[in-house]
Structure formats: structure tokens, C-alpha cells
Amino acid sequence: METPLLSVRQLTVDFKADSGDFRAVDGLTFDIPKGKTVALVGESGSGKSVTAQAILQILSKKARISGGSIVFNDPATGKTADIAELRPESDAMHALRGGRIAMIFQEPMTSLSPLHTIGDQISEALIIHAHVGQAEADKRTMEVLARVGFPDPKRALRTYPFELSGGLRQRAMIAMALITRPALLIADEPTTALDVTTQAQILDLIKELQAETGMSVLLITHDLGVVANVADEVVVMYRGRVMEAGSREEIFRNAQHPYLKALIRAVPRFAMGEDERLTPIRDVKSAILANTDAPKRPQPQGPILKAEGLRKCFTLRSGWFSGKTRTIRAVNDVNLTLPAGKTLGLVGESGCGKTTVSKMIMRAMAPDSGRVLFDDGSGPRDVFGLEGSALTDYRRTVQFIFQDPFSSLNPRMTVYELLTEPLRIHDIGTPDERYERAKQLLDMVGLDKRSLRRYPHSFSGGQRQRLGIARALALEPRVLLCDEPVSALDVSVQAQILNLLKDLQDVLGLSYLFVSHNLAVVDYIADTIAVMCRGYIVEEAPKTSLFRNPMHPYTQALLAAVPDPDIDRPLDFDKLRAGRFSNPADWPEPYRLVEGEAGVMKEVEPGHKVRMGAHKAREAA
Amino acid sequence: QTYVEPPLFAEKVAKKELPPLAERLPQPPIVVNPKGGQYGGDIVTLVSRPRDIRYISTYAYTRLIGYDRSLQLQPDLLERFENEDDRVFTFTLRAGHCWSDGTPFTSEDFRYYWEDVAQDPDLSPAGPPEFMMVDGKLPRFEVIDERTVRYTWDKPNPRFLPQLAGPLDPGIYRASAYLKRFHAKYADKAALEEKAKKAKLKSWAALHNRLDDMKEQTNPDLPTLMPWRITNTAPATRFVFERNPYYHRVDNRGQQLPYVDRMIMDVSASGLFAAKANAGEIDMLFRGLSMSDVPILKEGEKAKGYHTLLWPYARGTELALYPNLNATDPVWRKLNRDLRFRKALSLGIDRRTLNNALLFGLGTEGNNTVVAESPLFSPELRTLNATYDPDEASRLLDEIGLTQRNGAGIRLLPDGRELEIIVETDGESSLVVDGLTLIGEFWREIGVRLFVKPQDRTVLRNRSFAGLTVMVAAQGFDNAIPTALMPPTEFAPMRQDNYSWPKWGQYVETKGKNGEAVDMPEAKRLLELYDTWMNTGNRTVQADVWREMLRNHAENQWVIGTVAGALQPIVMRNGLMGLPEKALYSWEPTAMIGIYRADEIYWNKAAGKEARR
Amino acid sequence: MIRFLLRRLVTMVVTLLIISALVFFIIKLPPGDFLSNQIAELRAQGESASIAKAEFLIKQYGLDRPAWEQYLVWIGVMPGPNGYSGLLQGDWGWSFEFDKPVVEVVGDALWLTLLVNLAVVIFIHVVSIPIAIYSATRQYSVGDYIATFIGYIGLATPSFLLALILLYYMNRWFGVSIGGLYDAQYAGEPWTWDKIKSLLSHLIVPTLVIGLSGTAAMIRRMRANLLDELGKQYYVTAKAKGLGPNKALLKYPFRMSLNPFIADIGNLLPHLISGSVLVSLVLSLPTVGPILLSALKSQDQFLAGFILMFVAVLTVIGMLISDLLLAMLDPRIRMGGGR
Amino acid sequence: MNTALPTKRHYVDPTPFDPGATEPVGAENESFYRASSWRLMWWKFRRHKVAVAAAFILLVFYLIVPFVEVIAPYNQTKRNGDFIYAPPQSLHLTHEGRFVGPFVYSYSQSFDLENFRRVYTVDRTSPQPIRFFCRGDAYKFWGLVNANVHLVCPPENGTMFLLGTDRLGRDLLSRIIYGARISLTIGVVGIAVSFALGLFFGGLAGYLGGWVDHVIQRMIEILRSLPELPLWLALSAALPANWSPILVFFGITIILGLLDWPGLARAVRSKLLALREEDFVKAAELMGASKQRIIARHLIPNFMSHLIASATLSIPSMILGETALSFLGLGLRPPVTSWGVLLNEAQNLAAVQLHPWLLFPIVPVIVVVLAFNFMGDGLRDAADPYH
Ligand SMILES: Nc1ncnc2c1ncn2[C@@H]1O[C@H](COP(=O)(O)OP(=O)(O)OP(=O)(O)O)[C@@H](O)[C@H]1O
């Protein structure tokens, strides 16, 4: 038998914390064969990222590998090294890191330096390990940027992370890891911020590289669909320990461990029954929900939120002194209505402007034109015209869940402070009440009260995401704008959260604007779905009619790219590569939009609207 | 008489760029008789700012008429002078006396000053200097011949000669040959204006004034009669004075003075003077050193090869308190004018302690008065009203009516304020500040509180002029070794800058235009006495005036004196000779070391060999 | 960018105008003026002869005019005795004390000041950055404590006292003459190798004295800021790329922590100049500091005004540079500027 | 347990699985979890030994402040004309091999005219025990109560100058103790002023940006462009002479504080300009937090390290800043003493060479400054969530 590229044996990682020491990884054992993909799945907080960090020796100062070995057999040199024995700052380790083992970090937003351009940060790895000149490095950087789907790689070299959408940042991160063509790629949730078409493209790319260079991949993911499509082996983790491990076939066809079985059960599927609930491993104690009665609030006549003709352009300065600027139309003539007590799903390509739309609705960013109307029962009012206490009320009733949970949590506040901060801002309750509320919120999202005195950085990605959700719920809002709220959660916790959201909606009549890449999730939670592409809403319909009858070519492409957690129905990467339909000019008639044209939304079925080129629409009329 | 050419000029003389020494000297030169002087060497000394190089004219003390060591007036540049009743002064110059550029020094130089400078409205808008006027009248000026001039006043002008012999030369003669080139009367005015423009000056007069600068030493081209002449200009950190080839004094061995070729002044922070002396970096230093530096100077003597002369400082007192008789605050004015108050404050000072703490116990305790070396000294005036008697002081204060006291035992003023005297000082002398701290303690015992407020000198002066000060602490009389012929100006209320009576002084100075008329009989008496002194050429009358003024001061305590007789350290590098081991030091009349003749200082080659770097 | 620069330049001019008014006001605050004081001084010394001359000058320099007129003449928007000739016309004024145009007085001192301050700035940075990095990465090591201790001694000793002590020992042990920027015999001499050597040996004490406290401050602040950044995820990313700890540190957290220091650049110069006045005074350095102090004290108004305006211009330029650098350093500031 | 397993084989963990099982929650009481970040800071700080030691030293120093009259053996104005520039008297315990308790040997002064120095000869024959809890110089405690009790007093009819005396024969130790009162408060008050202003203006400029930023920037620019020197000179002329020393002291403190803030404000501003773009700030904004709250609770804490470092660094400059002022004649007025005044008095070659004990006030300054610094380090670490 060939020696595996990496074999982890009895790996144990301990954390030192105020609230006592605890073991994040406990006797973990697995192998990564050469050229294969090993998927590491497991509950949020089960130690997947810590394992990845241990392999690279970049654990936080509080953590320590307290046992086990990580043996790396470098196929290029034939040398064998036990990483667990190496000093983190030794030269041998430096050579491995980035060069032989590269990592895609889970939270792409915070993992990039805000002061350096994407190009600089990506090419750096190449310069260190491949010893090439800047020009050559730039060229190769552009290549890989193009391969991960950057629309304009040359310009991307000089953009800063904060100018990019979540998905683009993640792709930059991926490019950074792939550029040195490592022997082992550790991909920690590499596609959470990507829409399914882009995700497919990335997965395809990884496969391609594997074929080219014989790279092995340790893929950490929650998406069993992805696992089913790309993994050769699967390791299932729970609380730092392996629950079940085996080949893909065995895992999917012959799941043994109750945890794994539960996990598979918790995956949301398309076309679930109207009242069917997801089945998480643990359900939120509904006692909490039961005693929160729906407050008597006047119901608005029309929709509670309404966006009309929103437009937003970003101006990009290219140089220091050159006046040359480029504008990006991030959002183009977007109309949305969110009826009270309903959920509006917003899906679309990464970078198509979903976050920008939600931010404008939140009044976190001013639109170039258009308005947002909010109706709390006293008639619609323009959000941008709100002042004083009306604004405070708005801030209280409408909450936002950030796409990147980490950066939206103040690093200097404990969870207790974070969760009670909204209450304090609005001066609600006594300290004791606030404390009770904080505990309740944590309970809702499946965290325990020990988290209260920890700082955000000491949580796993999924745990942080749940903190964001808990905080948004603290004020008992009426409208929740969720920007990818469950992307970092494993299916079980995801199910738990989705159920929670649904229950809240039932009991309290909440309205959601739900932005997500995971179509199954959107399908599960939304009543109406809007599909966005390149700043336009291209199709909008009640979910049944959308999934039954997708009209727009982009919607169709999107649906086709959804990976199924069924190894019998693999994605057809070749076909996906051919038709992504993300460029309005490539859409077939009557959907084609020529440069500068916005087209019009046309109702094809009751409630089902599709964007068509303006002249075609006129013709059709 | 054969003359020995200074080596510095030997070459020039050989090349005929300079006439031989015999031709350069006036006939007759002054012949002095110091021991063992010899040519050569430089003296490095320090100044604290570039402007201070002007004190060369004090050290080098070259006057028409100057004091000798026994404070008698002697002709110096002049061959002789005649004085008729202090009214008619006839000056005779030395034949063949030359300026440092070789042009002759003649009556024309006096005339030029008197007619073309002092009385030219462009050059001197304010007219001739005040000491040249008696009752507002100018003297009659006559040029008798090439070498003789005469000034004649209707009434005596006894201030004239002492002024000429003062520490700063009033300069009633100018290097006319040089300056005429810049005078509109003698040169083309348009060209001059042009020149002035180029020098960024506003008129030919400004240009003339700038170049005509006998004291400031800012014009190396200006001929001089002093032993050394300046060779460079500010901004610089080192100023070099070089010997004047035409200087009029020689020693009895035919060597022309000065012995030392160069006088070098380095600019350095005054705070570093003692340190630099201690490190042996200078050859001679006195200005800027004070008695408190003596220990540190003594400390370095052996290691660095110098020695420190300690000359008694002839000053009225080292620390004097000036109660402002012209204060605007009516309460304070009344109090300050009360003799009992001034006496009480004086009796409340423990001068012995001050002496011990400030002057190592070596000073003399008592009034602000003349020193024992002065012919006008009388011992009882030193101690009159200046003993330590706190009980008497308290009694006097009670008698004035300052009997109310606050909780801390401080007396209250009639209007209820505390008897807090804010004593302002220029803060430049640590001795004054320390002394005030001590006096504050003494006075607390008699129920008076003292606050010290250091001020910048100009601010202090302006406050005083405006009558805002209550009391000022400063040094006492500058001239503490007066002879009868020296004017008692400091003693009469006729100067604005006396902190006791700024407004009276202003009144006199401005002839009644500003200020306040003297309105205390005792003070008026001082003015009368001064007039008496002014209007006589009789030395005994003048001596009587002096004595009465001194008594008047001791009795009235216009200025409260404390301790006198600080020692002035003079650092001399080993091998540098020519100054007496002990002598009186003062600004006026000794012009610091001026009357001891800096030009006679010389390097003793034998001793100096190892001392020189 | 260009527009931004232009706008900044315009505001700079306005600021400078305000500063010039303030400067003049402050100089004029104490009662009297140079020449009146001069006259008083002359009188105090019984030098009646020169008084006339001083009075002559008062008229000539327009000191008898009201202060606001003097100000307008000084900056050059009102005709003075010489017509329009003020700062705006490039006429820096006249020093009474030295009786010379201000530029001539200040000339040498200005570049010596810049030299000393440059030496100090270089010293501070060269010494403190490596030490800061060392003590941030090896927090609580012996080296960290030693660096802290020495730095704080520098900080806790009054600079002039330190200057004096250092002077004394430099003289005792190395024979460096006391005070000044070179041995006195080189004054006014042309620049030779010996003179430069002398200059360098005399630069040690002022650099140390002025720089030491700044160094300590820089080390501590830098260390604190670095420690903050060391925990950030992007630093982990950099390390994961295989960058050595020092290289990674310099490129990422270090650059991040530079922000407050760059913000301070504008301050650096005026601070050093006014901070070094006392030291220059004690050490008798021929820099503008002592000139400024004496000019202020004697109310040599144009001289003081010129030096103050010079410092002000440097400050304002420094601030501009610091703003530009900040924008260069941090794209978020560059692009987010102004909500 | 999972022994070495070949990955090819299908492995299933044999231990029973209970999804509901939660890890045991520690027995800590509720307040443990409820702790705010301030309290957490405090807890962390307590574990930092050096910092706690430093804090303790500071505490001791500050405890002296209210009781200087009692602790100092002499009054601050008390001088002894017979003991000018007296060197320190050393404290002994045993005399001729016999234990006596703390005592000093007396010494007497003579004048060495040759070197112009006072020479002190120690008389080793009779020990003079010093006294404790005794009556000595009278003083007015807190300006209210007349008293004369001291912690230690010189021996009867003897002297106790443990750190020597100055040029007026005042006990240096007592003066240092009295000086602590001024110096220790001046630092804190000055910093309070400058921090309040710096944070306020810097915070406003950095967070609001726009024209507010612009105006504040120009203000700073103008303030900064005026070197302190002329201001000091102008002020020295302006401060009324009859202000009581205490008023002067506060005047100076405020001036120091007023001059110090722009630097801090600029640093705060530039950091905030960067920080305000962070998502968590936006989050707070979207939750409806007011501007003050965002600045105070979200922005400033993220800037803590720099602030703490700046504060600890400003302490020495405040303590010593006043020396520079006295250099220009704007300092404290006698008899009020501070460490700065004492150091200023030692500012001459004679002190360095002949009376080195006059330099002793440097020691408390350094100790205090180091203590502040180490305490600051501890605070910084405690405030650092990553630490
Ligand atoms: N710096 C830290 N300090 C303390 N605890 C930590 C720290 N980092 C991670 N943990 C804890 O270690 C456990 C494992 O974290 P890890 O990041 O590996 O989870 P994960 O499996 O990647 O989860 P997710 O899918 O949510 O990202 C979590 O319970 C987390 O709270």
C-alpha cells in the first residue's frame, strides 16, 4: 500500500481558557492518500478547523498539540517529517507552509490583510516558495485569478479586499492557496460564500489541479452535496473525535453511526412538503418559544418593507494621481417587496449585489437612486427620511445578520456584552433580565452559557455565525435581513436554526429577507424567491413556481449546479462549464440585455416575473 | 627709545604693508611699566550671546579719559586735558595718533561727531546725548587746532568726565575719514541710498548708523582705537579680535600693547560657563560667573591648570528690595511710603543667615551703600536701620496699625487683604531667588507673607514703569566705590529704571511730561542735593552732597539692602599673568577688569608652555 | 487626488494665515517692543548716547504704528516703510538684535537644526523599531525588560539634566569639549574632515538626549500596537503562506501598527524643535531653538516671527505628508474618506 | 479508542452516542459568566504579577500623598543654616558592635576656604537614635488642623538628613516626600485633561469625518504649529503673581494637559478612520447605537493598547514637563516643591560633581514611571482578548 501523504495519528489539541482547559481535538486519526480528496465533516465546533491549524502549526497561542503525530511524506523530496514535532517557527515548517501544504481559511473576509492588494497577497506565496520575480508572479497570479472566476483579473491585482464581495474574497483566498500548487490543500469551507455555479467551478478547478499535479485535498465542509461529489474518503467528526470514517461509497450507502445517520437526515431537500420540518439532532427547547407570546402590534396594510428602483454604483479609483475611475454597477433597478410575516429569498451569483441591496435596505449605505419604504402599521415611510426616534424604532424593528460573522462582532466584547449590547442600546430591561435573555438567546442557537464570557475570536466559524444570529434576535425584531446566515453551519445545526427561524415566524410573525447560496435552504424557508444576477433581479416567483418552472436562463443554470448529497447523481461539470449564463449579454433572447439597458420585469404567471430585454418585452406586449 | 615689533606684524612690516612700529605709535605713546610682559598668544573667553562681544569695549577700557587703579581720572587716548570748574574742558590729542586703519585721529573726528552725527536730524533724531546738556543747553564746541578741541558750558557739567570714563564709552568722536564715505553731506546721496537699498536698509542714515558702531563691534571695517579690533561678524559662534597695530600704549621695554595677539570670544550657553571653565576649556573668564560657581571652579583648578582669582564685588548690596513708592494700588503706595513700614521690613531680615547661606558667610551685612574702600564710606551708615530686630519690626508694624491678623498669623491690610508682598524679580540670579525664600521665612515671623514671582526682565521693567509692582528684588547700587566726582545719579529719584521710584524718575527724565512729580520731602531733598552736586565744580561740596545722600538713604530705607561683598571669580589659565591677585570688581567705575588693563595681560611663556594647548 | 491636494493646499494657506496672526499676537503679547526695551536697557546702563539711535530705529521699523498695522506690513498686505515687503513678498524681515536680515541670522542655524533633528529622528527610528519588534515578539523576556528599563530611564530624566551629566562624562572620558556642535576652534572654518569628526562627536550627546525619550515612547507605543495586531487572523494567513515570522511581521502587523505614528509625523518636527530648545540651550547648540528663545524674550519680533512661521510651515507640510502617507498606507482611509 | 486504523476500512466509533449530552458546566456562579469585559480585564490583571507589584508600588506612593506632612521628618520649608549642602547621613543600627536601633552619627560643618567648600566631619563617638511617632516641626495638616506629629523625627538636638540637604540646608528627603504630592497629582490630572480632550476631539474627528474632521484637523494643526515656547513665555507673563501656589499648580497642570492633547487626538482620529469601516462598527450602528456609544464602547476599546501606552508614556512627560516650565520661569513657586523643581535645582555641574545626592529625586521619578509603565503593560494584556 502506498504511504499516505499525510497521516494523522491520535492527534490531541488542548486549549487553555479561563473557564478551564478543554480538548478541542481528541485522539484524531486519519490518513490523506496521495492525489485523493478527504472530506472532513462534522458538527460546527467539532474541531475541524483546529485540526487544519494543527497540521499547519498555526494554532492560537492558547492551544497546544498535546499528543499524537502528523506525519507528512513529501512526494517531491521523499522526505518524511512529523509536523507535530517541528517547532512552529522552524525553517522546515516555513518551507512546508504555503509551499507544500496550503490552506484556504474559513473566513475569507478577516483572513486577508485590509492594507494590501489582492494581487500582492496572492503573489507573495509564489515569490516565497517558487522564487520568481514580481512580473512573473503577477502573471501567474492573474492566471489563477482568472481560473477562480475573477471577471477582470488584471484589475483584481490592484483591488483591496474590502472592495470585493464575500464570494470574491473567498475566491481570492482560494487563489492564494492554489498558486503554489501545493502537495496538500487544506480547504476549510472553501465555498460557503459562493453561489452554486461558482462553487461548481471551484470544485472543478480543484479536481483539475488534482489531476494535473497529484495534489491531495483535505476538504472541510458542511455541504454533504459537495462531499458526495468530490470526496474520495470521508471522516466524520463530533466533538473532536472521529465518529465514522470510510470511503465515500461506504459513508453514503452504509452509514452506521447514529450521528452520521442523523446528519444525513438533517439535509434539506428540494420539494419538501409544505409543513415538513427539518430534523436536527437536537431541537431547540420550544419552551423558550412558547412563553414568548406574540406582542400586539399593528399590522401594516401592504408589505412591511418595499424597495423601489434601487441603484448603486461603486467608483473604483485605479491609481493615485490618475483621475481615471471605473464604476461598477453593483445594483441596478432592484424592486423588492417583503410582506409581513413572510420570507423573501434572494439568491444569485456571488458578487451580484445581494449584500449591497440588503445594506441599502438597512440604510447602511445610501443608494444612488430609489427608495426603501418601511411600514410598521402606520403607513409606508421612506427609510432614508427617518430621523430621531423614528430611526431608532426602525433600527430596533429591522435587524441585519452580517455575511461575515467574525468581522461584525466587536473583538473586544465578550459574548455576554455582545448579546446584551442591543438591549443596552435601546435601554431594555434590568441587568438581570438582560442576562436571562442572553442565556436564552444562546440556548436558541445551540450554544451553552459558558460561551458568555468568551471573546468572539475563540469560537469556531459556525459558532460565530450563530452568535450573529442570536444577537440579531435579541431585540425581537419584526424584520430580519439575513445575509448568508447559515452558510457556516453543518446541516444539523443549520436545521436547528432554520426551524427556529420558522417557529419564530409562526409565533411572532417575523418577516425575513433571506440571502443564501444554498437553494435547498432557500426553498425550505422562503415563500417567494428573487434571483439576482449582475445587479439585476432576473426572476421573481413564489418558490413552488420558481423551482417547478424556472424561466430565466440564469435561474436554470443555477438550479442545475446544485450538488446533491447523493452519489448517484453527480454534477455534470462539463455541462456546467459550458453554460453559466452570468453575463447579461450572453443570455438568449428574449432575456438578453444590451450594454446599459435595464430591461423590464414581465409577469409570466401570477406572481412570477422575469426580466426581459426592453425591446423584446415591448414586442411581447 | 627702541621699539620691538610684535611678531604678528613682522611679516607685514617687512613687506612694507605696514609701517614700522615707531611710525605707528603716537608721540608720545603711553608708557607703562608692568612686570615681565611679552608678546604672543591668544586669550579664549566666553560670551553667552553674540551681542555680548560689545563688552570688549569695557574690558579693553580705552577712553579719552579713564580711571586708574586709585580711581583718579587720567588721560588715556588724550595726551592731556584741562578742566576749568567743570565748565570748560580742553582736550589735547596725541600727535601722530592713528586709528587702526592708519588714518590719523584728529580734532576733525570730534567735530564730525558733534556737528555731522550728534546734531544731524537724520542720524540722531533725538539730538545729542543727554549728558552733554546742562539745563537743556548744548556746549559750545571749538576746534582749536588739529589736536585740540574745547567744550564749554555756561554752568558746570560735572557729569561729563565721569561719563567719558564710564564702563561704556559714549564716544564723542568718530572715525570721520571712514564714515564720511557714508554721510550724505560728504558723499553722493543717491549712490548712498542705492547702497542702503542693497543692504536692505531704508535710508543712507540707517546705513551710516549701522556702520558707525563703536560699541556693538558689528562692523569689522570700522577703525577703532582699542587694543583689539573685531575681524568677523555675527552670525558666528566664535568672534576673533586681533591686535590693533596703531594702539597707543607701550611698555617700558618698547613692546607695544596689547601683549596678547588675539582675544577670542566663543558663544556658549551661560549655563555652561562654569562647566567649561571647570573643564579647562577657556583662558580667562569672569563675566557670567558668580560666587556660587566658586566651589566648582576651585575643584577643577589642579587638574585643568588654571586658577581662580576671587575679587570682592563692589556693589551696594547683592540683594536689595525696592518698595515701589509709586505703586498704583493706593493701599500699597501708602504703606510703601510709610518709613516705619520700610524700616520694619529691613529690621525683620536676618542678614547673618543670608550671609551664611548665600555668601559662605564672607559677605558684609547691612544697607545698600558704598563699600569700605570708597572715600565716602562711613561705617555707621552700613548698619543704620539694618540690624536684625524682629521685635522692633513687629512693634513698628503694629504702630502703623497693621494689627489684625488672619488664622495663619499673617497681618491684614487696612482693606482686609492679607499682607502679602509679591516680590518680583528677573529670576536671572539664583542668589536673589534663594535670598527671597529666606527673607520670606524671616518676614513670616513678623506677620508678613512674601511671594516670589520671577519675571522676564523686560516684563518686569514694564510692570514697574506702569506702577504695577509692589516690590522688586534686584541687586543694589552698581557703583559702590564712588568718589566725590562721580555723579550720584543712582541715589536720586531721577531714573525711571529704579524700581523704588519709576514714576518720579520718569517725571524727571521727561522733564515733567510723564510720570509723577516727587512728592515726599525726603526724596525731594535728594533731588536738591543732586542739583547742588551738578552745579558745582567743587569736590568738597560734592563730597558733602554724597555723604548726605548716603545718610538720607540709610535713614529712609528707600532701598532695603541685605548683604554685600560677594566674590567675583576670575578664572585665569596658569601662565596668564597681569591681573592683580586681589582687587575690587564692579561694573562702574572699574568697568569689570577694565581699569586693571586687559591689554597688559600676557602669557608667561615659561608657565604657559605646558598650559597652552 | 489632484483635487484633494489642491483643496489641502488652499486650506493650508488659510491655516498659515491664521497661524501667522496668532504668532504675531503672541509675540506682541508681552508689553513693549524690542527697541523700547532696548532703550530702557541702554538707559539702565547709563548709555544715553545710543538711545537716540534706538529711537531712530523705532520710526524706521514702524514700531510706533498700531500692532495690527505692523502685522499687515509684516505679512506684506500693507505697505510698510519699504513699500510692500513682507512674508508674502519673500521678505522675511529684520532682526533688531543682530541688526541683520532675518535670513542671514537664521541661515546656518536652520540647517544645523535640521541636521540635529534629522539625526534624532533617524536615531529614534533606527533604535526603536527593531527593539519594539523584539520586545513585542518576545514579550516579557529579559531583553524586553532591559529595553523597557533603559527606555524609561531616558524618559524619566529631565533632558537638560541628562544633557549635563552626559556632557560632563563625555568631557571627562572622551575629551569632547563641552557644548556646541564642534570644537570652538573650528567655528567659522571651512568644512574639513576634522571639523566633521568634531561635529559628529558633538552630535552624540544631543542626539542621545533629545532622542532617548522619544525612543522610549516609540518603543512602547509600537510594541503595544504590534501586540494588538499579532493575534489577528490575517497574520495567521501570512504565516500560513510560509512567510518567516519577521518578514510576515514587518509586512502585515507592523504596517498596520504604523498608523498612529504616521499620524504623528506632522508633529514630529515642531515637537523636536521646541522640545530641543531647552536642550540646545543647555548644550549651547547653535540651532534655532536658543535664537528663538532669546528673540522671544527680547521681542525681536520679526526674527521670532520668522522662526515660528518656519516651524508652522513645516508642521503644516508635515501634516499634509502625514495625511498622504496615511492614505497611502491604509486604503480604507484613502477610499472611505469623508462620509 | 480509535487505535491505528487503516483508512481504507470503514471505521465506526463504538462508544455510545448521545446527542443531547452536554459537557458539564463548571460550578462557577452566574457572575462568572456575566462578567463584563471590564471585570474580565480586572481578573486577568490580577494574575499579572509584575503589573500587580507595580500597582502596589503606585498605591504606596499615592497613599503617601495625603499624609506627607506626617511622613516627612521635616517641614518642606524647614532649613538649617548650619547644614548647607550636607551630605546624606547614613542610618546605622549597631554602635561599636552593640545594637542600638536605628540611629545616626552627628556631624559638624567647617569651611574649607582653600577649596571653598563646606566640609562635614562625622562624630562617631555617640550614636543619636532617631525617634518614631514623635513631635517635630509644626505643620497644618491639610491646611486645617495644626499638628506636629511625625512618623519619624530627627534625634533630639540632632539632625537626620538621610538624603542630605540642599543649598539652603533643607532636608532633601522631606522635600522629596512633599514633592510627591505635587508630582504625583500633576501627572494624573494633566493626563486626565489631555485624554479627555484628545479622546473627545479625536473621536469626533475620526468617527464623524467630513467637516467636523476638517475643522478639528485645522485646529490641531494650528495648535501644533505654535511651538510651546512662546506660549509658555506669554503665559508666564499672564499668570497672576498673587495666585496661590495651589492655583499656580493647577494652572500649570491644565496648561500641560491642554498642550498635550492634539497628538493623541490625531492618533485617535487616524485609527478611528480605519476602524469605523469595520463591520462591527456598522453592526452597532445598525442596532441603533448612538454616536457617543459607538465611539466610547466600540471604537475606543479597540484602540486601548495605544491609549494605555500613551497614558503611561505621558506620565513622565507630565511630571517632568513642569521642570521645563520652571526653566522658563513659569514653574511652581517656592515654597511649593515638586520632583521637577528638585531636579531643576540639581541642574548644574556642582550638583553632579560636588553634591551628587541632589540628583536623588531622579530615583522616585524613575520608580513611578516604571511602575506606571508596568502597570500599563498589565492593563494592556488584560484588555487584549487574544492574550
Ligand atoms: N482560540 C480559541 N480559544 C478557545 N477555544 C477555541 C479557540 N478556537 C477554537 N476554539 C474552540 O474549539 C472548538 C473547535 O473549533 P473549530 O474551529 O475547530 O470548529 P470547526 O469544527 O471548524 O467548526 P465550524 O464548522 O463551526 O467552523 C470549538 O468549540 C471552539 O469554540
Ligand SMILES: Nc1ncnc2c1ncn2[C@@H]1O[C@H](COP(=O)(O)OP(=O)(O)OP(=O)(O)O)[C@@H](O)[C@H]1O
Ligand atoms: N466598497 C466597495 N467598493 C467597491 N466595490 C464594491 C464595494 N462593495 C461591493 N463592491 C462590488 O459590488 C458588487 C456587489 O457586491 P456585493 O457584496 O453586494 O455582492 P454579493 O451579492 O453580496 O456577493 P457574495 O454572495 O459573494 O457576497 C461586487 O462586484 C463587489 O466587488
Ligand SMILES: [Mg+2]
Ligand atoms: Mg471551522
Ligand SMILES: [Mg+2]
Ligand atoms: Mg455578500
Ligand code: NI
Ligand atoms: Ni500576561
